[in-house]
Amino acid sequence: MRTMNVDSRGTACPGPITDLIRAYKKAENGDIIVLIANDPGAVPDSKAWCEQTKNVFVGSKDMEDYFEITIQVAGKRL
Amino acid sequence: MSEKGLAIVISTGTEEKMVMLGVLTQTAVNLEMPLRIFVTGTALKLFLKDGYKKEPIPPEGFPEFMKELRDGLARVKFEGWHELLKNAVKEGGVKVYACSLMSSALNKHKEDFDPMIEDIVGATNFMIQSAESQIIVL
Numbered sequence: 001m002r003t004m005n006v007d008s009r010g011t012a013c014p015g016p017i018t019d020l021i022r023a024y025k026k027a028e029n030g031d032i033i034v035l036i037a038n039d040p041g042a043v044p045d046s047k048a049w050c051e052q053t054k055n056v057f058v059g060s061k062d063m064e065d066y067f068e069i070t071i072q073v074a075g076k077r078l
Numbered sequence: 079m080s081e082k083g084l085a086i087v088i089s090t091g092t093e094e095k096m097v098m099l100g101v102l103t104q105t106a107v108n109l110e111m112p113l114r115i116f117v118t119g120t121a122l123k124l125f126l127k128d129g130y131k132k133e134p135i136p137p138e139g140f141p142e143f144m145k146e147l148r149d150g151l152a153r154v155k156f157e158g159w160h161e162l163l164k165n166a167v168k169e170g171g172v173k174v175y176a177c178s179l180m181s182s183a184l185n186k187h188k189e190d191f192d193p194m195i196e197d198i199v200g201a202t203n204f205m206i207q208s209a210e211s212q213i214i215v216l
Contacts, residue, residue, distance in 0.1 A: 012154035014105045021108050039154070052109065 001030040008037040009066055016042040017049060024055070024073060031073045032058070038066040046071065083112035085208035087215045091121035093134040093144060095216045097151065100159030102214065107166045114211065115163075116204045117195070118177035122184065125176060125192050130160035160192075167194045175199045 006023045008016040016037035023033050035046065043060045046069045050057040058070040084106050088099050099115070106113040117125050124130055136144040166172040176191055178200040188198055 010153075010155060012156065014101055014108060015155065017108050018104060049109075 001032070003032045003034060006033060006035045008035060008039070008042070010038070012039045013041045013045070015039065017045050020046060020049070020071070027073045027076070029073055029076045029078070033071045033073065035069040035071065036063075036066050037069070043067050043069060083114065083208070083211040085114045085116065085204070085211040085213045087116045087118065087213065088121045089119035089215070091119070091124045091135055092137040094137055094140075094147065095121075096124065096134070096159040097147075097156065098216055100157070100162035103159075103166045103172060104162045107169055107171060110171065112211075113166070113172045114204070114208055115172070115174045116177060116199075116208075117174060118180050122176060122180045122186075125174070125195055126186065126190055127192055129192065130158075164194055167196075175204060177201075 004023045004027060006019050008019045011019070016035060016039050019037075020033060020035050023035075027033060035042065046060070047057045049055070050071060054075040056072040056074050058072050060070070061068045084102075086099065086102060088095065103113060103115070120135070124132075163172070163174065167174060173196045174194050176186075176195050176198045178198050181187070181198045188195070191198075
């Protein structure tokens with residue numbers, strides 16, 4: 001299991017999700033992706049994407065200047 | 079992922095609608111949703127060869143707003159609708175079609191269009207292809 005950090009600060013919809021999915025394509029089940037973004041849609045969009053793709057939305061933190069979103073990869077087809 | 083596709087009809091090529099088209103297209107790629115785009119009306123001229131390089135068409139009545147929006151989009155590194163569509167077509171799953179009525183009326187042929195245009199098709203072809211899809215009209 002590894003942790004992948006994705007910095008999408010400065011981009012807006014759909015930039016953070018595009019960056020998240022780019023990282024996801026390189027990830028394996030069990031990996032953690034930490035996405036940081038300041039677009040206000042990044043948290044609800046990440047949640048919806050996790051539900052849709054059967055990945056785990058671990059949580060999000062509001063860090064004032066940006067959001068830190070943690071996802072556990074679980075939706076990769078074996 | 080989603081088996082259900084999406085279809086977008088873009089008929090007005092004003093700047094803010096082209097931004098929306100770019101955003102929806104990239105989102106469809108992200109969600110692995112098959113997407114068909116049907117280009118008609120005034121949007122057609124933007125899909126002619128090098129049409130995207132011409133001055134954008136601002137929506138009437140919003141000159142100041144559009145300037146602010148344009149600056150803001152540059153700040154948030156918006157890639158531009160043409161770049162987003164071009165990459166989406168390259169990645170697969172997205173097909174862009176030009177309206178045959180408008181193409182005939184303007185005497186435009188396949189070779190007159192941007193290479194991203196898959197084909198010139200009529201409404202029947204588009205509707206049959208999109209029968210199972212959710213359709214968004216911009």
